[in-house]
Structure formats: C-alpha cells, structure tokens
Amino acid sequence: MRFLQAIRVWAKKIKRDSVTLWFAEKHPRTPKLIKFLGMFVVAYALSPIDLIPDFIPVLGYLDDVILLPALIWLTVKLLPMDILIVCQQQADDWMQEKQAKPASRWGIVFVVSVWAVTAVVLWNWVSF
Template sequence: MSILKNIKNKSKKLMQELIVLHLAYKNPKTPWTAKALIVLIIGYALSPIDLIPDFIPVIGLLDDLILLPLVIYWAIKLIPKDILEECRVKAKTHQWNKRKSWTAAIIIAIIWILIVYFIIHALFLNK
C-alpha cells in the first residue's frame, strides 16, 4: 500500500512542477531555451502518444517515471531562481483555464494527426 501512496505523491509533485513550468513559460524574463523545452515537455505530458507505449509491461511506464521528471529537472535548471521561486508560489493557488486547456489539447491532437498523416503519406502513398 505504501508503494501506491508513494507513486501518488510523486504524481502530485510532477503535476505541480508542470504548473510551475507553465507559469515560467508565461513569464517574459524566462530564457527562450527554457521556453522551448517547456513547450516540448508540456506537449509531451499532455499528449496521448508516448515514446514507449504504456501497454508494454514495466518498460511502458519508464518514460513517464524517468524521462519526464529528468527533462522537467533540466528545464527547471534553465529557469532563473527568482522566476522559479515566484512561479512556485503562484503554482500553489493556480487554477487552470479549462477553455484554454481544451484548446491546447485540440492543437496537440491536430499536430499528432498531421505527423501521422505525413508519415503514412511518405511511407505508403509516395510511390
């Protein structure tokens, strides 16, 4: 039972860090390199497609348990400490704008559909 509780706590911390990254992205003082990495991280975290599919036993969860926290840690290292602290304070009371969340989800879905279309077109239809 403690393993499940530990996973839930880590999941909550991960979600909190995603909120911090979102707020840091909106800050004009955040370096562009951090912003670029934040876009990739949040896009990947919200995307229904993983590098390693989740249905593969054990290995399927590695990208969510190891890869995602590593790139979040890397992005946090690129953000200046004062901006990071300000965003951590704001993240404790931050409420997501549901309309913008749906818009972002739709944009991510369209991007994945276009990627799949171009891959299929290049591999099978371009003869």
C-alpha cells in the same frame, strides 16, 4: 505502503511542475531556450494524446514514466530560481482553484503531426 505514498507524492510533484512550466513559458524573464524547451514539454505533458499509445506493451508507458518526468525535471532545473519560485506559487494556486491541470491544443497538434509524418514515411518505405 511507504513506497506507494512516495509514488503519489512524486506524481503530484510532476503534475505541479508541468503546470509550473506552463506559467514559466508565459513569464517575461524566462530565457528563450528554456521557454522553447518548456513549451515543447508542456505541450506534450498536457496533451490528452500520447506519442506512444499506452496500449503498446511496455513502450506505451515509457514516455509517461521515464521520458516525460525526465524532461520536466530537466526544464525545471534550468529555470532561474526566482522565476521558478514565482511560477510554482502560481501553479499551486491555479491547481488548488481549478482542481485540474490545463489541456494543450498544441500538444494534440504535435502528437498528431508526429504520427502523420511517421505514417507517410512508413507508407513511402513500404510502397517502394
């Protein structure tokens, strides 16, 4: 039971950190490189579509379990502490008020674009 509880706490922290990055991206003092990385991570984290669909055995959950949490952790660690504290508080308040995480249209555009480019490359490779 303790293991399951630890997983739940970890999942809530990851969810909160993705919303924290959403607020950090809008913060005027967030450094440009971290802002860019944060925009990428948030767009993908909040996208309702996965880059690797979950129905693909093992690989489908790879991005949800390893890749995405690692990117969120890295971006949060790169944020200056004062900005991180402010954005975490904003994320906590927002999540408590809305009881949900935001959605990202840019995340959908990103994932669909990657799939479209992959399809075109594969089509060209197979047809020649």
